[in-house]
Amino acid sequence: MSELQQLRVDGQRLWDSIMAIAEFGPGKHGGSCRLALTDEDRDGRDLFIRWCEEIGCKVSIDDMGNIFARRDGRNNDLAPIVAGSHLDTQPHGGKFDGVYGVLAALEAIRTLHDNQVITEAPVEVVVWTNEEGSRFAPAMIASGVYAGLFEKEFAWSISDSEGKTLGDELRRIGYMGDLPCGDHPIGALLEAHIEQGPILEADNHQIGVVIGGQGQRWYDVTLKGQDSHAGSTPMSGRRDALVAAAAVISMVRELALDFAPQAVATVGEMSVMPNSRNTIPGEVYLTIDIRNPDEQLLAEMDENIRSRVAAIVEKQGIEAELVEIWDKPPVKFDRDCIAAVSTATRALGYSSQQMVSGAGHDACQVCLVAPTSMIFVPCAGGLSHNEQESAEPADLEAGCNVLMHAMLTLANR
Numbered sequence: 149m150s151e152l153q154q155l156r157v158d159g160q161r162l163w164d165s166i167m168a169i170a171e172f173g174p175g176k177h178g179g180s181c182r183l184a185l186t187d188e189d190r191d192g193r194d195l196f197i198r199w200c201e202e203i204g205c206k207v208s209i210d211d212m213g214n215i216f217a218r219r220d221g222r223n224n225d226l227a228p229i230v231a232g233s234h235l236d237t238q239p240h241g242g243k244f245d246g247v248y249g250v251l252a253a254l255e256a257i258r259t260l261h262d263n264q265v266i267t268e269a270p271v272e273v274v275v276w277t278n279e280e281g282s283r284f285a286p287a288m289i290a291s292g293v294y295a296g297l298f299e300k301e302f303a304w305s306i307s308d309s310e311g312k313t314l315g316d317e318l319r320r321i322g323y324m325g326d327l328p329c330g331d332h333p334i335g336a337l338l339e340a341h342i343e344q345g346p347i348l349e350a351d352n353h354q355i356g357v358v359i360g361g362q363g364q365r366w367y368d369v370t371l372k373g374q375d376s377h378a379g380s381t382p383m384s385g386r387r388d389a390l391v392a393a394a395a396v397i398s399m400v401r402e403l404a405l406d407f408a409p410q411a412v413a414t415v416g417e418m419s420v421m422p423n424s425r426n427t428i429p430g431e432v433y434l435t436i437d438i439r440n441p442d443e444q445l446l447a448e449m450d451e452n453i454r455s456r457v458a459a460i461v462e463k464q465g466i467e468a469e470l471v472e473i474w475d476k477p478p479v480k481f482d483r484d485c486i487a488a489v490s491t492a493t494r495a496l497g498y499s500s501q502q503m504v505s506g507a508g509h510d511a512c513q514v515c516l517v518a519p520t521s522m523i524f525v526p527c528a529g530g531l532s533h534n535e536q537e538s539a540e541p542a543d544l545e546a547g548c549n550v551l552m553h554a555m556l557t558l559a560n561r
């Protein structure tokens with residue numbers, strides 16, 4: 149075994165770094181509340197940058213607040229091999245979602261630094277701004293701008309619930325950089341992340357080799373019946389939009405089961421008008437979210453949503469307006485990046501399986517413009533976006549070793 153193959157990260161230092169970032173915006177129940185571009189987010193970023201500069205990395209920040217910390221290689225004309233994720237969290241978020249991917253990349257580079265390993269291409273850690281989309285919707289906005297999916301002016305203009313815009317908040321916390329977002333080259337991007345689902349834990353595997361991300365479509369549905377007196381309107385002939393909504397909710401669940409095992413479908417939001425106990429509801433607004441990793445099956449689910457909603461409203465004697473507001477095709481990660489991850493996993497002797505990401509990630513945006521893949525590690529009970537989110541130090545260390553060796557492979561090819 150060569151000296152390089154024997155290189156291992158420091159799992160304790162990785163764990164301690166994750167816990168140190170969690171000090172900024174601690175949650176009430178053991179998790180984190182570090183919403184994008186708040187003072188807490190700034191403090192976490194500041195500490196991250198200090199750590200990067202301590203090991204001689206050069207830091208650049210783009211005008212979406214994305215941070216790139218670079219360790220030079222032998223040939224600095226080559227595009228860098230980049231790894232990272234995000235430091236912002238949900239309001240009731242955990243300590244690991246996003247943070248792990250950033251600090252695993254930093255730990256990989258710290259290990260290279262400690263052992264004076266010089267890569268051929270430069271290696272970098274990236275922190276993407278506002279991945280969660282909790283304070284500023286939509287999610288993954290800064291990696292989306294990087295990938296050309298959103299206009300920068302649109303992203304800057306998004307406001308939070310208090311009317312503060314993303315652009316102003318970037319400036320306020322000192323993270324509106326000079327570098328135009330999208331101009332910074334990426335030779336390849338790797339993102340390590342907790343799985344946020346139960347599959348690795350159930351299958352007793354330490355590493356998920358992620359080959360792509362689900363496609364998803366979002367719909368706004370308005371069901372239009374007629375408000376009417378709850379006492380004097382007979383049961384026959386009612387045009388009850390909420391009864392139709394109940395049928396739509398059941399239908400959405402059945403649809404996902406009809407397209408098992410990969411499909412998921414959810415009604416997560418609903419409002420009832422006029423929302424009065426003695427008036428038959430004349431109008432209901434609800435959302436539908438469908439996901440499938442297979443493009444063809446996702447298109448079939450879409451056709452089914454439309455025809456089944458039409459059948460329900462016809463039966464109830466009401467009308468429906470169904471608007472598709474988002475169509476994100478499934479993504480396939482890069483062959484060489486996937487191979488680098490699976491080869492490293494095998495060489496390190498970790499048990500693994502191939503999988504598709506159920507959640508959206510920055511990597512799922514950037515993969516449209518740069519070769520990309522992801523590494524998953526288990527989290528307890530598959531729980532995430534929850535303060536109880538937890539992961540085993542040994543699994544985090546394993547994922548970090550895989551990340552470092554995959555980075556080495558890609559940087560030295």
Ligand SMILES: [Zn+2]
Nearest residue numbers: 245246279341
């Ligand atoms: Zn995340």
